[in-house]
Amino acid sequence: MTTPMTTMPLDRTTAPSPTEPRPYHFPHITRTTLPNGLRILVAENHNAPLVSLRALVRSGADHDVAAKAGLAAIVADMLDEGAGERDAIRIAEDVGILGGSLGTGADWDASYISLDVLSRNTEASLAIFGDVTARPTLPAEELERVRAERLNDLLQQRNEPSAIAGKRFASLLYGTGAYGNSVGGNPDSVARITLDDVKAFYEQHYIPNHSSVVVSGAIAPAEAIELVTRTLGDWQSRPEPARPTVAPRPIDASRIYIIDRPQAVQSEIRVGHVGVARTTEDYFALSVMNAIFGGVFNSRINLNLRERHGYTYGARSQFAFRRQAGPFVVAAPVRNEVTTESVSEMLSELRRIRTGDIEDRELDDTKSYLMGVFPATVQTASDIASRLVDMELYGLPEDYFDRYRENIAAIGKDDITRVANKYLDPDRVLIVIVGNATQIREPLGQLGFPMHEMDIDGNGIA
């Protein structure tokens, strides 16, 4: 049946109203645990002829000792340098024939193997995936090549202002312990890593009872579990390693650290301190608070520094939510002339959000963004796999994604003010600036904080 349509004059002055929302459901998750302790999660979804495979090993660079920083990352790099019957080139060739894309890596919390493939080749792909995860050959000659690549990589970072700022900030905050080095290590530590170190790390940490495998995409759960069992069922379990404790250095008062880059046309600014672990009960309140403060385009920090003042192409803030308390940092590259003003604005925004000065609209907009945006961020098999990996890594409850909206909806202004006061401390921040010292030193002095200058390796300059 059709009704005759009368053409109403269009009112452009206000936003049109939405129609009825359509329901969204996160894919059903099938879980199982093999006798060797390996946890398997499968999310079936036939939107594309693709399958994403992920292995999560719950040890990362947090297990590196300072003298051999970078070990976890080197081990991850070595996984596809030879595995099972294949050498490095053969792995790449066979993955290519299957239409796959293989990646390995480590961050602070964990090590990862990922393989995205055409679903028609899932079976053959899982065999290679299993070899790379559980049967790497860790050949000596490839270690030397991987090491040389890492050293060259570290060398290149010496000219990248953003990399320099991140390293110095982490090091000032955490010293030489976990979270204080970079995941990739430093030239001295990388030079010290031996093949025995690589093998020992692999033996100790890459064990099924310390790992999870995620399969997402166009495959039935029973088939996925069958194929994972075939390739990883014999993986030997061992006692799980204990996680080292992260020990941040206390900040007695705000201090400025300038790292001179004489040719710089921008100052790379980092302002922050220690944040909080991903497992905090305040996670949802902090997510909303940070989104208001600096987590999205329309947040206070970006509207202030970019849209009101034109100081930067983009300013943002972030809680690095890890297994243990990662940093909270406000970051922006700004032109040299407005370095001091930018730091001032960051500090004054940090103070303001603690006062309870939050508009209703600001809170409502931010909450509805966080609640509404979820489906748009999990459109692909790979996106869904990443969410399941997070779930496993941080021990999130099984109904986490189903209850996400109500957890965000429950946050009120009082929560924002409370967590802003509990987790932000504008009077005890590190202010790290990579920039043209000659040009920015004197204006920054006007802020009245103790000021230190260092080279890009962190050595103090008198």
Place this chain on the structure above:
Amino acid sequence: MLSIDQYRLGNGLRVVLNEDHSAPLVAVNLWYHVGSKNERPGRTGFAHLFEHMLFSGSENVGNNEHFRHVQSVGGVLNGTTFFDRTNYFETLPSNYLALGLWLESDRMGFFLPALTQEKLDIQREVVKEERRQRYDNVPYGTAFERLLHLAYNPEYSYHWPTIGSMTDLEAASLDDIREFFATWYRPDNCTLTIVGDFAPDEAKRLVEQYFGGIAAGGPFPEFTLERQPAGHEVRETFASQVQLPRLYRLYHLPKMGDAEWIHADLLTTILASDKASRLDRALVHEQQIAQDVAAYVLPTEATGIMLVQATAREGVSIEAIESAIDAEVARIAVGGLTEDELTRAKNRAEVEYAHQLETFDARADLIGMMSTYFGDPGRVQTWLDPYRSATAEDLAHVARKYMIPENRVTSLFVPQS
């Protein structure tokens, strides 16, 4: 096969609908057929600065309110500028389709009344910071700009990068903005693509309602897009603040979508994509003289571009890198490609394409591109066909014809002593 429905409004706006209810989302995507190639020398960086201005409000949408409207309902959005096009896009919960159409039609039809000098001054500063952040303050940041300067005559539209020059950005006036808008931002220079969870009749009604009343424009200015070949290699060595030497090379190709461009696309996958690819294997894995290699073709409409780059390891000369690359290219040119290599490259093309179709936003963008460059949104259905039918000899032919000194420019970035 995707279900593609396309038509034009009376004002020339091309509309493409792709209905898909697999998620409660809708992607609204507009490709305006204007980019930095439509700029004139002295006014470079203009199309991109203009893209920034289009987020600063229109008659019924306040400054920064465009972002707020989309984000506050859980949408994501952005815009990008390249040589040949400017795109604007949002992915929204599907019950907000009308919101997306309202916002996009307001800035297409009612942008000028909201334009102020103050907004222009702020966005000019933001874009200058973008240039500093991405080009001027990072190692190798100006490499692409340098290659373009070497590759094209100063009056040719690809001579300058999208970001433009600081001097030209300074010179941009409100009148320039108004003229640019009137010339290019009009329904008959745009494709509107909607992908996702909508009812087609309702979507068509809304599109007509919001866009139907916007007027088409007059004739478009003429641009000469025929490249004048130099007939010899153009080279430079550029010393700057980098730790490792890096070779950048541009090879001229036929424009995007031509058979030889597609063969070149496959050829770059064979040259540099994974550890088993030619340059990776030879330079990084076996000879261990390079830190990294890359090769790819760009989606350009006026003339084709293949880029090859390689970073020398510490202590290795850039000359050694260059001759190793030329040796690998020479091997391919004489017919050294295997069927296995070709199969792997075709598989990679197939997977990458499947990934592009996987999300509503990337799929809408792909359809917008097919419509804008080829006048045929339906080409999204057949895009992979010439990839599938390519032969090893097709690729060798491209190497012989295009990967030669007379057809390339080379910029060698070396550390300042």
